Amino acid sequence: MADYDDVFQASVDNPEAFWLKAAESIDWHVAPTRALDASNPPFYRWFPDGELNVCHNALDRHVEGGRGEQAALVYDSPVTGSQRTYTYAQLRDEVAVFAGVLAAQGVGRGDRVVIYMPMVPEAVVAMLACARIGAVHSVVFGGFAPKELAVRIDDAAPTVIVSASCGIEGQRVIAYKPLLDKAIELAEHKPSACVILQRPQAEAEMGPNDIDWATAAADATPADCVPVKATDPLYILYTSGTTGKPKGVVRDSGGHAVALNWSMPSVYAVGPGETIFTASDVGWVVGHSYIVYAPLLVGATSVLYEGKPVGTPDAGQFWRVVQEHKVKSLFTAPTAFRAIKKEDPRGEYAQKYDLSSLEYLFLAGERLDPETLRWAQELLEIPVIDHWWQTETGWPIVANPAGIELLPVKPGSPTVPLPGWDVQVLDAAGRPVEAGTDGAIVVKLPMPPGALPTLWNDDERFVSSYMSAFPGYYLTGDGGRIDAQGYVYVMGRTDDVINVAGHRLSTGGMEEVLASHPDVAECAVIGVADPMKGQIPRGFVVLKSGVERDGDELRAELVQLVREQIGAVASLKDVAVVAALPKTRSGKILRKTMRGIADGLDEPVPGTIENAAVLDDLRPVLRKS
Template sequence: MLTVLMGEYQRAYERSVADPEAFWRAAAGLIDWVTPPGRILDDAAPPFYRWFPGAELNTCFNALDRHVDAGRGDQPALIHDSPVTGALTTYSYRVLRDEVAVFAGALRRLGVTRGDRVVLYVAMVPEAVIAMLACARLGAVHSVVFGGFGARELAARIDDARPRVVVATSCGIEAGKVLPYQPMLDAALDAATHRPERCVIVQRPQHLFELRPDRDLSWDDAIDGAEPAECVPVAATDPLYILYTSGTTGKPKGVVRDNGGHAVALRWSMRSVFDTAPGEVYWAASDVGWVVGHSYIVYAPLLTGATTILYEGKPVGTPDAGAFWRVVEQHRVTTMFTAPTAIRAVKKEDPSGALLRGRDLSSLRHLFLAGERLDPQTYAWASDLLSVPVIDNWWQTETGWPIAANPRGLEPLPIKAGSPSVPVPGFRVRVVDGTGRDMPAGEDGAIVIDLPLPPGCLPTLWGDDERFVRSYLTAYPGTYLTGDGGRLDEDGYLYVMGRTDDVINVAGHRLSTGAMEEVLAGHPAVAECAVIGVADPLKGQLPRGFVVLKRGVEADPIGLEEELVAMVRAQIGAVAALRRVDVVPALPKTRSGKILRRTMRGIADGLDEPVPSTIDDPSVLDRLRPVLVNYPAAHGSEGSAPSS
């Protein structure tokens, strides 16, 4: 261990693994309880563990009411900043509490009670946050579906969650285009076997929803005359929300988040990981349809008493690559959280940082990045540009908060480019081989987490305990399988190199595509890149690279390819066998910014690969498809001879 790691972080981590019940009992003191925790961990039926059994609370009370009761009702709670519409609205804690209470009363008048489900099909508007918190106020379970998801995906989630009410916005707005939601919602409700009783529609002036009187009512009509609802106490183990993530079978997996563990973990993380205090301005530039939006747009900042920003825009194009810096300056943001992909997009459009000049970013203390591996080049660019610590952190929809991070509130640790730093207290992270044995420091393997997972992580999947066990808990008994591969170094820092299915086998050599991407990203002309493994008759698989150039950069594709191949050969070795790198205008991504490598690989291998419902822009994949499928014809078979 580094000497610095023997400080407060190391003490906290050791407490969390040696006596997790005492550790999390202390953390629970940051939350207001109706019935305080007695027993901390129910471990009677492994692998099913429950935190704070017997305790009661209300998450909405902790997010809103208690701050008003403490005399901070006039502090800004939520800032809605929408460059796509020009709207800028600030809600104080008192105003937000009152609006949430009224909409909770409207839902109650529609028959929603504790334990009922409400599906939200929403854009990035204040009503999305209000509806989430209103469900929590009633003890109902919300399930947010990213606005604009296709009808089939929405129908699958409606059938699985079986909501009493659906709340939807009439449209979304992206890249200057208005996206009506009615066609998708109507088709989904026609296709679903479950029939919600009512739909509440937030009418946006950019496009109105044609209400069906037998099914729909507007948000304004729903709240008209509604009596504000008080907070309903629920068990700590009761579900707060369901968030669906992609499943390998095609049926989405409903990740369950409970009330008690979620509140304790997120409140603790804001202080200990994100170094954010009450009254400060915290901005997670994500979407409420994803886990980052749930955890760090809505719940964690409000549980803390901070001010959170709901941003309806993009890192580039609304209006330009200086959009993020405008928001930080205008709202005096102290901590910002976004995806590496967003920063790479800014870097591509404005590689010199010209749009930052003249901006006052003196309020900004940290930039946190997560969602995809933070490559060292993007880390270095952002660090040099902003002159603040750039903090990688790694986690999943299933965990709900960081597994590995640099715990800035506990003890700022040295930053190592390419690593999200160290396991967060509570997460007993190991790297193992195929038999479950720990790998030596510096050697790659599968990343697993010993059970029980800490508070805030999924206790199961909605309505499917068997799938929960099969998906996460059977590969290495007694552990949670993250599905990611990587290594721990001699200082205890974790390196996450990508999904284990992104490790390719070239003539018997297991190679990380993440390591190759790191090399490609180091070229000064490259804005972002992806490496996939494609089937090869001789070697099993061969790597293929794809790069997007920085804005304004012109390069001879053949000459650039030769340079990149030579770089990989020099830094990884000839065994990598990377011989083809294509320059492409864009890479296909999910709406949360993850590159669709598995989809690209399937197309290159000639499979009938379905287009994922999470794709941000299907046209990018359409343009890339000919490059993927014409690989052997364009370059000839690379399986004709072994690499030198």
């Protein structure tokens, strides 16, 4: 295979030829004759005259090609003490049946289906069943509270919602059905039906519009694959915005299939018959791309894991999975490895298992700190690869391309831009900066296949959020630099979206919840560095005049309020009552200054003279451990 420089240059010099060649590895109902429609920038479209079905490419073509008895999906659930393996033929058959269930409820091409499920194989079946009949799925992470789910229901307007009776978090069983019922009550849009998977850990009480999964599947007629245009949406995945309303990232069918199929052998060094264990959740983009679609598109075996890295039942679960399922590449977040390191600092659990199959560890979702990198390298003695990408991009922007050429590792950097991604760093005026200089990280347009073509029903917000700051470039929202060797360093978010254990969450959304409390006059939420989760939110509230409250009691109320309206995923546990917040002359709270102080930096005091006194009072609170 050509080296990295040659492959990257080919993708930049002639992207149409590069991606048309990559598209030959996909089955097409109508093969594309051109790669890119650039007639309406920044709304670029890939493979505009092509037609395909993504489910056929993920399942049927492998069965037809003689791989029907190979393992496609391995469900490993230490929290329930169970495992199940689905061959490609078995998974295809289950997906076809559930596609028939959806079709019987009136779901057709272009209709939306919201999926609110735990980490069970049926979540994958539901996603692929939507793809099979040309419907658009929108998976909502099971940790979200009813209000957050309701917002997504209203935006996607699903014909049907697919859910389960419960999820399992560690030792806790969480009933999903009451959360779903509350969300539907809050939402203006009402789905015609809900299909409920009953789990034995907690069965749900069914309502008049609820359909039992097993009963419906027993009577269903299997559905065939429906060809769709390459530019038709495959799914919507909501990501935190800087306002209360989440952004519905659209993923197209053709570009997504081509890019993910290309990325598996090129980035993750995983091909047909090999096993990847992606320890994420199907509610996040990592789960969409590298638990479900990419492994199945390339004909690999994917491990679907229900549980935590530690405590279910011990800190050796990842190593057990590697041994039992002969995992070649493991992909998780740095948070998971910090949790393992905390419980097992000498790596004693890893020594109990045969890890000889494991060739690569991939980490993403947040910045990989050098100490975690060092620990993992010494423990595993294999390449530990940091890489960087976003919900919006769908697959990695910057990585060490293990399947093309393994490059030297530099701590603090996720290595180099992947083929198709023209990454640059600009100053505030939109000018390229010199090597090693910090600025805004952007991607020159057009972005490669698989990246978002727009936001769901919101072209205007797509442009204002990503394309207007620097015309001709996609604004990633991250800041950093590129060194003289072309290595990219991603230093953090430039907006108020924080990254908690790989989950992007809006501090603005948390502030809206805190501000709704009757005793709170104003508030701020900032993300501060955390050795375990990368970042955690910290809240600061100013009480209304005349209000006197017990601090512990108020803190508990505020934490519970955020948990109810956003979900436990927000991880807001620290709320301090303060006398005042520092502000600019125009009244904007100085969150960046507060973050800097909290992270131990000697920040200058901008704004008014009054801020000096305010920050003097805040400094001990901000710098508490």
